Amino acid sequence: MSNTIQIAVRPLVEHVYSSGSIDSRFRSQSTMLEGTRIHQKIQLTYKDSDQKEVYLRADFPVNDLVFSIDGRCDGLLHRDNEVIIDEIKSTSQLLENLTDDGIPVHWAQAKMYAFIYARDQQLREISVQLTYVHTESDENRIMKKSFSISELEGFVQDILESYYPYAKLLYNHRKERNESSKQLVFPFENYRSGQRRLAGGVYKTISEEKSLFVKAPTGIGKTISTLFPAVKAIGEGNLNKIFYLTAKTITRTTAEEAVCRMQSSGLCLKYVTITAKDKVCFKEETKCQKDYCEFADGYYDRINEAILDIAANEDCMNREVIEKYARKHTVCPFEFSLDLAYAADTIICDYNYIFDPRVSLKRLFEDQKKSTLLLIDEAHNLVDRGREMFSASLNKELFLQLKKEFKGVNKGIYKSASKINAWFISLKKNNGDLNEFTLELLDEELVKLLHQFKEDAEILLLRETVPSLLELYFQVNSFLKIVDLLDEHYVIYGERNKNDVTLKLFCIDPSKLLQKMGKGYRSKVFFSATLSPLSYYQDILGGTQEDFTLSIPSPFKKEQTDIFIKPLSTRYRDRERTKPAITGMIQSLVRNRPGNYLIFFPSYQYLLSVYEEFSKEFPETNTLLQGAGMSEEEREDFLKKFKPNPSGTLIGFAVLGGVFSEGVDLKGDRLNGVVVVGVGLPQLCYERNLIRDHFNKNERNGYDYAYVFPGMNKVLQAGGRLIRSEEDHGTIVLVDDRFLQRQYQDLIPQEWRDFVVI
Template sequence: MSKDVHISVRTLVEHVYKCGSIDSRFRSQSTLIDGTRIHQKIQKTYHDGDQKEVYLSTEITYDGLKYIIDGRCDGLLFDNGMVTIDEIKSFTQPLDQLEGEGSPVHWAQAKMYAYIYAKDNSLPEILVQLTYVHVETEGKRYFKKNYSLSDLETFVFKVIEGYTPYAKLQYEHRVKRNESCKALVFPFDTYRAGQRNLAGGVYKTIKDGKNLFAKAPTGIGKTISTLFPAVKAIGEGQANRIFYLTAKTITRTTAEEAFARMRSCGLCLNAVTITAKDKVCFKDETKCQKDYCEFANGYFDRINDAILDILTNENGMTREVIESYARKHTVCPFEFSLDLSYAADAVICDYNYIFDPRVSLKRLIEEQKKASVLLVDEAHNLVDRGREMFSASLNKETFLQLKKDFKGVDKMIFQAASKLNSWFISLKKENDNKTEFVLELLDEEFLEQLLQFSKDAEQVLKTETSQSLLEAFFMVNNFLKIVELLDEHYVIYVEKNRNDVMVKLFCIDPSKLLRQKGKGYRSKVYFSATLSPLPYYQDILGGEQEDYFLSIPSPFREEQIDVCIKPLSTRFNDRERTKDEIVSMVQSLIKKRPGNYLIFFPSYQYLLSVYEQFKQVDEETDTLIQTTGMTEAEREEFLAAFQPNQDETLLGFAVLGGIFSEGVDLIGDRLNGVVVVGVGLPQLCFERNLIKDHFNNKDKNGYDYAYLFPGMNKVLQAGGRLIRSETDHGTIVLVDDRFLQKQYQLLLPQEWNHFTII
C-alpha cells in the first residue's frame, strides 16, 4: 500500500489550527453565495497579468509518509518584481470587531500556498495578503506580511508535524484494515439459501461500479449479505468507505451487530453510527451555544484529541461509545459523530445524510464519493422519504402569528409578515369555493415578498433572539431553496383548513433528485424484502438503464407457512358492519392455534374500534396495543412481551406501516401468526390523487403508483414479520375480499399463493 497522504490545503490547516466553539446562534443563510460573489468581485479588480483561482500542489515527505498537498489560491498578484498570495475571506460582523490581524486558520492557508508557489518558482521571499470583505457594506480590511522561503518551510513542516499523529494512525489502520478485509471469511458456518446469491450480486455491482436493485426475502440476513461483500471490496481496493443507510433505529442496530460479528472473525474496520442531534444532546435544550453548553464551548480546541483517542481505542463507534468519549473529552456527541464520519471506514446513518439537501454530509468531496458505496436498506421507504426531503410548505398561520408578535415591537417584521398574511388571504378569497386546488405557478410578487421577509428577518436575528422568527426564517429559506428545483416533477397546491391556508411545493416524483444526490458514488445498492415490482422502484428511485437487478426467491418452504384469506370488506364504509366477523375470526384462530399474534390495522381508529369490540367479548386473552408516540423504552417493552413457549395466547394490536410492521425480528415461537386487516391502501386524498394523475399523464398506471404498490408494500412488510428462519412456522391471515382480485394476487409472494379461503 502506498504511503501517500492526499490532502487539501484547507483540510490540513483546519485540522491543525481550527479552534474555538460551536455556536449555532443565528447565522446568515446566504454566506456561501455572498462568499462566491465577493470573491468574484475582488478578483475583477486585479490588474492585467494577475491570476485568480490558481491550482497549486506540492509533495513533502515527513516521518515515513509522503504528503500530496493541493488547493486553489484566490489570487496571485504581481507588482514591482514582488509576488503576493491573496486570500479573500467574507465576513458578516462589523469591521471594527475583526479580531487582531485575522484568523490563524486563514493565515495558515495563505502561507501554505505562498510556500508552494515560492518553492516552485525559487523565490527567496513572497508577500502574503488576507483580504477581508464585509458581505453587506463591502468594506475591506487588508493584512499583509512578507515571508522568506525558509520561514515558510519551517512553518509548513510544523503544520505537517501537527497533522502527522492523525495521518500515521489512519495510514497504519488502513494497512491493517485492507489486510483484514482481504482475509475475512463469511462470519457464519454456512450461507443461508439466497445469501450467497445476494452477496455475489453486491460484490459484482461494486466491482463493476454499477447500481443494484435487489429484492431479497425477509429472514435471509440481508444486512450481512450486503455488508460482507462491501467489506471484501475494500480489501480488493475497489472501495474505501461504506455508507449503510436506513430509516429505523432497529435496522441500525442490526448493521452494528453485523460489523461486530465480522470483527470477531478478525476484521479491523471502524464504523460510526450517526444518531439524530436531539436524541444524543446531553443538555435539557438542544441549544448549541458556548455560553449555554460546555460541550459546544471550546469544542474545536478538544476535538482532535477526542478523535485520536476514540480511533486509537475503538472500532465500533455506536451511540453509547460516542457518548462516553464525548463526556470524557467534553465535546458535543452529535458534532463528534459527524467529524468521525469523515474519518471512519463505514458510516451507519439515516438516508437524509446522503440525500437531503438540508442536512447531507457536505464535506464529502468527489474523490471520496468515487471510493464510497451506498447500501440503502429497506429501500422502499426512500420513495416517501424522498418526496418529503424535496418538498416544502408555508402556512398563513405562521405570518399571522408573527404579525401579532411584532406589532409595536419591530415595524420591519410586522410589515413583511402583514404582506405575506395578506397574500394568503387574497389567495383564499379568490378560491373561496375550493378546499384544495393546484396553482400553475407562484406569482412573482409572493416570491419577492418572501425574499424581502428573509432579508428583514436576517437583519433582526443578528441582534435579537426570537424562536418564532427564527423558525419562520428557516421555513421561508427552505421554501425558496425548493422553488429553485421546481420542474415537471413537482405540483404546487393549496390546502385550506378552517382559517389557515397552506401552500405546498410537492415533489411528486423524487427520481430525478435522488439520482442527482446519489451521483458520484462508486455504487448504490437498493435492497428490501418488498422491492416489488422492481421496475416501479427502479423508476421512482432514480434508477438508470444499465443498473443491475436481482430477485431472490424465498428460501423458506411452503409448509412453514399457512396462508388464509378471509374475504370481508374492510373498506371505510363497511368497517362497522364487518367488525364482529373480524373479532369472531380472531377468536376462532386463537382457539385452534394458541400462541403469540400481531394483528395489523390500516389506521389507529380502526384498531381501537376492533380492539374495544374484542375486549367486550373476550376479557381473558392477554392483549397489547400500540399507542401513538411510543417512546423507545415502551416499544422495547411491547416486543419483549412476545416470549417463546408461553402457556397463554398474546395478541398485539398494531398499525400497518407503523413501528412494529417493519424491521422487527421475533424469531421462532416468539411469533406464531400475523393477521393483516385490509390491503394497506393509503387513504384517498388530494395529494395521493395528484400522484395518480401525474403518473397517468406519463402513460404509467397512476393508481398503482399512488395507492396499490405503497399499500401492498405495507401488507408484505407486516407478513414478513412471521418467518425469520429455516425453523419458523406460523399462520398469516389476510382479511379483505380484494386479496382475491388478480392485481393484488400478482403482488403476493409466491409462497403466499397456496392459501385457504376461510
C-alpha cells in the first residue's frame, strides 16, 4: 500500500472547518433540491470562454504522507487578464444577513480549487468568487477576493496540517488492517458443513464484482461465513468497506460477535454499529435543537476531537462504546455514529441507511462505493421493508385539523390546507360508498396544491416552530419525493375510514428501486435461511440474470429432527371448531416429550384464543405469553425463561413472523420443540390483493407472490429456531391440512420431508 491518501476537496474542508450546532428545528427541504437548478441557472450566464464543472486534481506531500486531492469547481471564468474560480452556493438565508466575509468553509473550498488550478497553470495570482443565490427569489450576491499563489499555498498547507493527525491515524490503521486481514485464518477450528462453500461463493462474488443470492440453512454460521471472506478481500485490496445490513437488533449483535471473534484471532478492524436515533438519544424528548440539547449545541465544534479520541482507542464501536465517548465529549450519540461510519471499516446497521432514499448515508461518495460490499442478512425481510421505504401516504384528517388551527392565524396555510382538504372531500364523493378504490393516475392538481402548501409552510417554519405544521410538512415532503418515483411498479389507492380518507402511493414491486439504490457498490450478497424459492427473491429484490445464486443444503442430519404434520384446518372460519383438537395435540405432545416449546400462531387474536382455552384445560402446565408491543427488556426476560436441561415443561405462545420467530438462538436444550399453527398466509386484505393482481398481470403467479411465499417464509423461519448445532435434537409439528398439498410440499425443505402425519 502506498502512502497516498485520496480525499475530495469538499469533505477535506468540511472536516477542518466543522463548527456550529445540530439544529433540526427546520431547514427548507427546497434548498437542498433547488441547489442543482440554481447551479445550472448561474452557469447559463457564463460567457463562451468560461468553463463549468471543471475537474481539478493535485498531489501534496505532508510529512510522510501524500494527499491526492480532487474535485469539480462550479466555474472557471476568464475576464480580461483575470482568472476567477466561482463557487455557487444556494441559501434560504436572506442575502443581506450574510456577513461580508461569507462562510469560511465556502471560501476554503473555493481557495483549494484556486490553488490547484493556479499551481497547475503557473499563475502568480488568481481570484476567488462566492456566488450566493437566495432559493426563493433567485437573487444573488457575489463576494470576490484575489490571492497570490504564495498566500494560497500557505492556506492549503495549514488545512492539510490540520487534517494530517486524523489522516495519519487512518493511514496507520489501514496499513495494519490490510496486513492483519492477509494473515487472518478462519476463526474456528473447523468449517461446518457448507461454510467453506458459502465463504468461497462470497469471495468469488467480490472478486468478480457481482451480486450473490444465497439460501443457506439456519445454524450453518452465515454471519462469519460472509464476513470472513469479505475481510480477506480487504487484505487483497478488493474492498475498503463492508456494510452489514439487517432488520433486527439481535442479528446486529451476532455480526458484532463475529467481528470480535476475528479481532481476537489477530484482525485489526474498526466497526461501528448505528442504532436508531430515538433509542440512543440521551434526552427525554428526541428534539435536536441547540437550546434544548447540550449534545446538539456546538456539536460540530467538538466532533473532530471526539472522532480522533474514539478512533485512537477503540476498535469495537458498538452502542455502549459510542454512548460512553458521546457523553465524554458532549456530542449527540446518533450523529456521532453516522460520522464514525465514514471512517470505520465495517458498518453494522439497518437496511434503510443504504436503501431508503429518504434516509440513506448520502455522504458515501460514488468513488467509495466502488470498493464497498453490501452484506444483506435475513434478506427475505427486505421485500416488505422495500415496499415500506418506497411508499407514502397522506390523510385528509391532518389537513382538516391544520385548517382549523390556522383559521384567522395564517392566511396562506389556512388556504392551502383548506384546498387540500376539499380535494380529499371530492375524492371521497367521486368514489361513492367504496371503502377502497384505485386511481389510474395521480391528480396533477393535488401535486400543485401540495407544492403550494410546502412553500407556505416553509415561510412560517423559517420564522417559528409549530409542531403540528412541521410534522405534516415532513409528511408532504416525503410524499412528494415518492411522487417522483411513480411508475408501473406502483398502485395509487384510496381508503375510507369513517370521515377520514387516506391516499397511498403503494410500491407493489420494489425490485427496480432496490436495484437503483444498490447501484455503484462493488458487490451485494443477499442471504437468508429462507430465501426460497430463490427465483422469487432474485426477481423481487432487484436481481439480474448475471447474478450468482447458491443453495446450500442443511449440515444437520435429518435424524436430529422429528417432523410431524397434523392435518387440521386453521382457516379463519374453522378455528373455533378445531381449537379443542389443537390444545389436545399440544398437551399430548408435551406429555410424551417434556421440555421447552415455542408454539407459533398466525395472528395475535388466534394465539390468545388458544392460549386461554389451553390455560383453562391444563392449568398445571407452565406457559408464557408473548405480549403486544413488548420492550427489549421484556423480550429478553421471555427468552431467559428457556433454560437448558429443563426438568419439566415450558410452553411459549408466540406470533408467527413476530420477534421470537426469527433471529432467536436458543441453543442446545433451551428449546426442544416448535409447533407452527397454519401456513403463515398474510391476512387477506386490499393491499395483498393488489400485489396478487399486479403480478398476475405481469405473468407471475400473483397468489404465490402475495400470500404463499411470504407465508411459508414465516413457517420456515419459525421452524429454524430449533436445530442450531450438530448436537441439537427436537420436534417440529406443522398444524394445517394444506402442508400436505403439492404447492406447500414443494416449499418444505429437504430435511423436513421425512414427516409423519398424525
